[in-house]
Amino acid sequence: MNSFFSEDDLKNKFNKEFESFKNNIKSPNVLILGQTGVGKSSLINTIFGQDLANISNIKPETRGFKKYSAPNIPVNIIDSEGYELHNSEKFRDDLSLFINDSLSRIQEQIHIGWYCLSISSSRILPYDIDNLSFLIKSKIPTAVILTQCDNDTPDGTIAERFIQEIKKHFNESIFCFQVSNDVEINKGLDVEKLIKWSENSLSDDNLKLGFLIAQKADLKAKTKRANIIIAGYAVSAAAIGASPIPLSDAALLIPLQTAMAAHLFTIYGLGVKTPEILKSIISGRVVSIIGKSLAGNILKLIPAVGSVVGGVINASVASTITASLGFALSKLAEKAIASGWDGNMQLFDSIFTEENIDTFIKEYQISNKK
Template identity: 30%
Template sequence: MTPGDDGFRTAFAGETEALGRITILVLGRTGVGKSTLVNAVFGESLAETGIGRPVTQASHLYAREGHGVAVVDTKGLELGTDAEQLVGELRDLVAHSRTRPPHEQVHVAWFCLQAADLRVQDSERAVLEALRELGVPTVLVMTRVGLHQGRTHPDVVAFAAAVEAMGLPVVDGRAHPVMAQADPFSGFPAHGLPELLEVTRRVAPEGVRAALVAAQRVDADAKAKEAGKAVAAAAAQAAAVAATPIPFADAAVLVPIQLRMMSRIALLHNVPMDRATMLALASVAATTGAGRSLTTGLLKLVPGAGTLTGGVVGASVASGVTMAMGAAWIQVCRRYGRDGLVDGVALASGEVRDLFLRELRSALPGGLGGRRSAPHERLR
């Protein structure tokens, strides 16, 4: 069995479904910076380019097929709006979401306050209380918090302290300051987004945390750690399959495990299916020639593994090859995001293949018996 186009696409589709989607309810007055925040975290104008559909009269859900996040954008938190009406709309929204599949339910709320406003309205407090009663974890985000030489304006510091003293029903009991985008005019740097993501990940249901890590574009370390988990899980599965040693010629039974691992890593690094398929085929081209399977081809690259021909593959060999393959594939996906490896020059020149093989060999510097760092340790 070779990792052909159909095999990889099938694995990719399966992992896309398994990864799921996190749905975030974003609230705040017009002009508070909700769209800027969402776009900065997830790397695109989701509300502008996503497909929006009404959830209630006052809100829309924006999502895109294959994207790990959906945003429910709410309207109506304006001066003079009746608090009772707002709370009623919010209850309808959450109740409606709970009639949907798990990935379409509201998992977390980001409630945005602008630092310059220096106040919390009664209607905003009412909405926060309603979210608490509805059981939606709510992260209070203080937007547009500028830092000058690492320091925050004293008025904003005082406002943050006053907000904390209010005892609002929000995660950690305080506002989390962010500057979603650097301001070239004031010189204020962007900050706070990785911290916001970590808080969100912590309070989100366990089943959607990986989807959040995959969708976000601001914390490479979080992606590396999650990818490392995928590699470790695949290596353990491979070891389990080979716990009773399998014939070398039958090592292709490990391929589905490895394709699922590669697909999940690609999803975590925001590599689209078509591009991931091309990168995967280019990566393993050198190991699948002459009709060899992915696994048996890779085994021939492992020091000493060639002596297994006609013999058997045990748990340590299966696990080691899978782990090395995962570490190498992570590097390819990271390079795609950083340098834009594309299907033209890079594939034609063999750059992807050479990168994959180089990283594969470096992941096994002393053969299968040597000590290898975990993928998230090597790739920081």
């Protein structure tokens, strides 16, 4: 197989594509409100997979609010000081000042609001209803997050009462989502629904993308986006093969597959938290995987070897090769995220192996065999 591209060229392409995709991402501003002890920090950890406050650059905003902005995690959390009943009037004044101030600065505008109510409090206060009304009037898409639902009754009586109370005042203007401090209990609650609502409530596609990348609680949402991306690159590969290319020229697909890998890594958030030296290592690993996969599997990837007519790759073959590689990379990226990958190259190398790539390529081929 002819070599059209040097490894350094492909590494540079991967890095340039990766940076290009990153530069198109916008960070949504998420306002989180709630009384002291309501579980705001636990909610942040649940959605974003880490104690964001501990790794963030903390920027004091208008009185009573702080912005948490972690390097290379595309979301800004605006956290309010927990309010108590005795200073509720002050809190409302601070909230009004903050929202009005943010409206005058495009980069600081609030995109969505999460209003936290603890099940442990057993009731919704008129003050909470007033705050929610204020947020709605301010045209901020707002959801009520019912926290600490592990303290609810087994049949969820308290949460249901809260939900009916919110509906009574706001009909369908505000959605309620139940979450817990317990990982296992959360599996039966509304974490994924909250993520979907949050993404859908963002008005800009690049803000939606930022939220999707930042969240760590719903891998299925990332996979769904990854599948759309893979399908697009498979179509592009088919276009390359529309005029059949010799097997010896199959390397023409590699730049396209390199761009696809960079795109997928961006969606899964792989590489965004690593220093430059590790990014260089990662790009080298990925380029090597793509080259070896294409060179070693181009014939055996396609169950019907006869489809490679006369030693050429047609549109169908080019598309299938690219889609199967994308599927494999996506599956391994999922595994890396689920394993809590944080830049550890030993873990990366144990996941992104030729054997694992081949396994998922074969799985794709079998599941898509006609």
